[in-house]
Amino acid sequence: MKVQFLNLVALYDSIKPEIDENIQAVLNSQQFIKGPFLDEFEAALASYLGVNHAIGCSSGTSALHVALLACGVKPGSEVVTAANTFFATVEAIDHAQCKPVLVDIERAAYTLDPNKVRTSINENTGAVIPVHLYGRLADLEPLIGLASSHGLPIIEDAAQAIGAVRNGYGIGQRSACATISFFPGKNLGAFGDAGAIVTQDDTVAKHCRQLIDHGRLPGEKYLHASFGYNYRMDALQAAVLTVKLRHLSKWNERRRQIARQYYSQLKETSLILPIPDDGTSQSVHHLYVVRCAERDKLQRYLKTNGVDTGIHYPVPIHLQPATKEMASSNGPFPIAESTSKQILSLPIDPMMSDEAVNYVCLHVRAFLEEIGAQAACKETSLQPVMR
Ligand SMILES: *Cc1c(COP(=O)(O)O)cnc(C)c1O
Numbered sequence: 195m196k197v198q199f200l201n202l203v204a205l206y207d208s209i210k211p212e213i214d215e216n217i218q219a220v221l222n223s224q225q226f227i228k229g230p231f232l233d234e235f236e237a238a239l240a241s242y243l244g245v246n247h248a249i250g251c252s253s254g255t256s257a258l259h260v261a262l263l264a265c266g267v268k269p270g271s272e273v274v275t276a277a278n279t280f281f282a283t284v285e286a287i288d289h290a291q292c293k294p295v296l297v298d299i300e301r302a303a304y305t306l307d308p309n310k311v312r313t314s315i316n317e318n319t320g321a322v323i324p325v326h327l328y329g330r331l332a333d334l335e336p337l338i339g340l341a342s343s344h345g346l347p348i349i350e351d352a353a354q355a356i357g358a359v360r361n362g363y364g365i366g367q368r369s370a371c372a373t374i375s376f377f378p379g380k381n382l383g384a385f386g387d388a389g390a391i392v393t394q395d396d397t398v399a400k401h402c403r404q405l406i407d408h409g410r411l412p413g414e415k416y417l418h419a420s421f422g423y424n425y426r427m428d429a430l431q432a433a434v435l436t437v438k439l440r441h442l443s444k445w446n447e448r449r450r451q452i453a454r455q456y457y458s459q460l461k462e463t464s465l466i467l468p469i470p471d472d473g474t475s476q477s478v479h480h481l482y483v484v485r486c487a488e489r490d491k492l493q494r495y496l497k498t499n500g501v502d503t504g505i506h507y508p509v510p511i512h513l514q515p516a517t518k519e520m521a522s523s524n525g526p527f528p529i530a531e532s533t534s535k536q537i538l539s540l541p542i543d544p545m546m547s548d549e550a551v552n553y554v555c556l557h558v559r560a561f562l563e564e565i566g567a568q569a570a571c572k573e574t575s576l577q578p579v580m581r
Contacts, residue, residue, distance in 0.1 A: 195553050197500060197546070198543075199503065199504055199541045200541070200543045201543055202383065205543075205544065205545050213437050213438070216433040216434065217430060220429050220430050220433045223429075225429055226428060227428070228426065231436070235427075235435050235436045236248045236390075238436055238439055239390060243356075246393065246395075246399070247393050247396070248391070249391045249392075249399060249402045249406065250431075251388070251390055251425050251426070252387060252388065252406075252425045252428075253387040253388065253389045254351075254353040254380075255375075255389070256389060256425040257373035257375070257391045257425075258282065258283065258286035258287075258349070258351060259290055259423075259425075260391065260406055260423065261286075261371050261402065262286065262287065262292065262320075262321060263401070264391075264401035265321060265349060265370045267290060267292060267320035269292065270318075271293070271319065271320030271321075272319045273287045273290075273292045273294055273319075273322070273323060274295045274296075274311055274314050274315065274319060274321070274323070275287065275294060275295070275296065275306070275324075276297065276530070277297065277510050277525075277530035278299050278510050278511070279325040279507075280507060281507075283325055283351050283511075284296075292320055294520065296525075296527065297311055297314050298530055299529050301529050303330065303333075304328060304330075305325065305326065305331075305333070306322075306324050306337070311337060315340065319344065321346055321347050321349055321370075322337055322348050322349070324348065326353075326354060326358060326365070327506075328477070328480055328483050329354050329358055329477045329481065330355070330468070330477035331359070331365070334348065334360070334361075334368055347369070347371075349370055350366065350369045350371070350372035350373070351372075352366070352374050352392075353380065354375075354380065354381070354480040355477075355478055356380070356381055356478065357443065358475075358476060358478045359475070360474060360475045361474055366392035366394065367394065370393065371392060371398050372392050372393070373390070373391050375389050376388035376390070381446060382439060383438070384431040385430070385431065387431075390427070400412070404419060404420065404422060405425070406422065406424075407422060408422045408424060409422030444544075448546075450476070450477070452482070452551055453482055453542065456540065456542075456551060456554075457470050459551075459552070459559075460559070463559060463562050464569050464570035465485065465562070465569070466484065466486075466536075468482060468483060468484070479542055480542075481504070482539060482541075483506065483537050483539050484537070484538055484540060485537055485538070486536055486538060486571060487536060487569055487570060488565055488568055489535065489537065492538060492569070493538055495564075496554070496558070501540075501541065501557060502541060503540055503541065504538075504539040505534075505537060505538060508534055509534065510527060512527060512530075540558075
């Protein structure tokens with residue numbers, strides 16, 4: 195058996211007539227920039243997420259960049275975020291001419307450690323960006339208290355977490371705004387690059403709309419209130435996303451089922467598994483990330499048996515060639531570093547069959563039996579890298 199990491203062809207095949215029809219409608223209209231297809235998607239997205247505003251963007255990265263500007267984060271200020279995120283989070287901070295200040299994560303949740311956020315805030319801090327890694331929402335509760343006492347906006351990097359819920363709230367409902375990525379491999383994937391900002395705040399929304407569209411005044415073609423960017427979402431992407439959004443709840447529910455299946459079949463092994471969903475937190479399981487002390491061997495073993503896996507992410511931000519100075523300026527990041535060597539993303543995808551999940555579990559267990567206790571992720575193996 196072969197198990198792909200993500201089967202986008204099968205996903206497309208399952209809704210092909212609907213998608214093709216809407217793409218054809220855009221082609222017939224020849225309205226590729228702004229227009230009714232974008233309006234329709236933005237309204238549907240805002241309604242799906244229960245927020246007042248959704249603003250389509252060209253990518254998740256441009257959404258984060260504009261979100262920082264629209265929230266009034268000044269050039270030169272520090273923006274606090276997680277050391278284990280995808281590179282784009284800190285790139286967007288750099289685009290806004292701000293300085294990323296990394297903090298370490300909580301070991302089980304892989305999201306910002308609020309105590310470390312507290313000690314990182316100073317008079318130069320301009321914003322906090324929690325990253326809802328792997329589709330599970332970071333706990334905003336302690337961050338909201340912290341941020342409001344310092345007058346700081348919280349901007350959620352929800353690139354991986356569309357549809358996730360924690361304490362009864364979804365993304366963008368309790369922060370200044372949240373940004374989403376519709377990169378093809380995300381839970382709601384476009385046919386190319388796309389992203390969005392969602393917010394309850396009228397002023398932030400207005401500012402975002404202006405910035406993504408050359409600083410244009412609302413409804414004006416040749417009047418520009420400020421310099422902005424060409425960061426709009428294409429109508430073709432909006433048309434694809436409108437159709438796919440109708441299926442998102444079902445797809446996210448299927449991911450939850452698969453996560454439960456993985457949990458029940460692997461919970462007795464030595465692997466460290468993602469925190470299961472409960473009454474307070476419902477993840478959208480963008481990735482199903484397990485930890486194994488013999489991660490590389492496990493990955494090779496699965497590959498040999500036809501199972502594709504991934505590593506998200508193998509190199510923490512402060513160890514990137516581009517950003518190495520961050521290691522000394524606000525490290526160490528022992529948890530981000532040690533987990534990066536042990537994490538392995540198992541295949542999870544709404545089109546995955548129960549048989550495929552069983553097959554993956556069978557081979558994970560066979561590997562663990564073969565190598566025995568070495569695979570255990572003991573706390574003692576989680577020492578920081580010293581240098
Ligand atoms: C995908 C992703 C982004 C960037 O989104 P793009 O649409 O690729 O620009 C940012 N942050 C995180 C956590 C992501 O996973």
